[in-house]
């Protein structure tokens with residue numbers, strides 16, 4: 001059968017069995033064809049079969065080929081995959097109880113196990129196949145996406161995602177560059193826009209403090225706020241100051257020279273603080289905000305996953321709600337807003353970011369690129385910390 005003939009066959013299958021329950025029963029029988037016309041049920045990938053250190057990473061040529069379970073899903077051929085600190089954390093078991101619940105919603109594997117698990121939250125690649133309800137994407141479109149942590153990741157030849165999680169890749173970026181942006185962009189956007197209340201019309205001349213500016217989230221957030229006319233102060237190591245000023249930071253404070261709260265408290269107060277560092281920053285950082293002006297402190301370092309991993313979903317969520325409510329109230333009486341920020345995958349958000357990228361307002365900051373065979377080395381590099389931008393793995397050749 002030709003590949004197009006086979007796709008028609010698959011689409012017919014979807015018409016015949018739109019119910020996920022029926023699909024679930026049929027998944028085991030499905031065989032996919034790649035665009036090359038070869039029959040595919042397996043693919044190369046880096047997987048983990050248990051949680052642990054770098055030794056648990058295993059390369060296999062026999063990972064299950066992704067399957068479209070819902071008609072709004074697409075299969076993407078991965079060209080480049082970006083790594084984030086969450087990949088190192090997930091390799092060690094972070095979020096295991098919370099995320100594995102969502103990972104296999106149809107219980108396809110019926111094994112009760114999330115393994116083998118594929119890491120990698122950023123993807124840039126090419127659409128290989130679309131579900132019947134997919135309207136805005138076609139086979140061979142170049143796309144980018146941030147992958148929710150409960151889905152199989154991009155350290156594989158193919159990945160399946162919902163169409164509302166993907167977006168057309170910026171034309172001005174290579175796949176390697178594009179893979180450096182989605183996860184940190186979706187996080188920074190969610191924290192600054194959805195939680196922090198900033199927008200391109202509500203940012204001019206606002207004073208923003210970014211604690212921890214030299215990593216993936218910080219280097220993106222600096223550029224986003226500058227593109228919208230805000231004033232950016234960042235904390236970073238002395239050896240990152242020039243790099244961050246090159247991205248647009250107006251003022252840098254070296255955290256390695258001593259407690260940053262002293263030099264920061266000499267400055268005019270801030271409208272918004274994005275905290276990428278956590279720990280004891282909460283003790284002093286909220287005092288740097290303009291009181292009674294709607295100023296917000298948004299931290300990305302939250303105990304949400306640890307609580308649910310430790311206490312289970314229900315108790316963990318109750319503990320989380322109690323913690324955040326207590327802190328929010330405590331700071332509200334002092335006239336400032338305390339919030340938690342979360343990564344939030346969204347194709348429409350990436351559409352907006354694509355426009356900023358293609359307009360030259362935001363650039364990709366790739367610190368180091370690894371080949372597919374070097375995934376363990378890429379993780380080792382991530383674990384050393386001191387990021388100056390993003391770590392990207394080239395999975396295959398293709399596209400621009």
Ligand SMILES: NC(=O)C1=CN([C@@H]2O[C@H](COP(=O)(O)OP(=O)(O)OC[C@H]3O[C@@H](n4cnc5c(N)ncnc54)[C@H](OP(=O)(O)O)[C@@H]3O)[C@@H](O)[C@H]2O)C=CC1
Pocket residue numbers: 084085086184187211212213214215216217218235236237255276277300301302341342343385386387388389
């Ligand atoms: N809640 C959520 O959904 C999400 C949370 N996060 C969290 O946000 C944080 C940032 O993520 P990301 O940018 O990707 O991480 P990276 O590892 O890319 O960057 C962290 C950066 O912080 C710098 N740094 C370390 N300590 C300090 C300090 N005390 N003051 C200032 N800078 C410091 C490091 O460089 P150096 O050590 O050389 O100074 C490094 O460049 C992480 O903790 C991550 O877990 C990220 C995404 C989603």
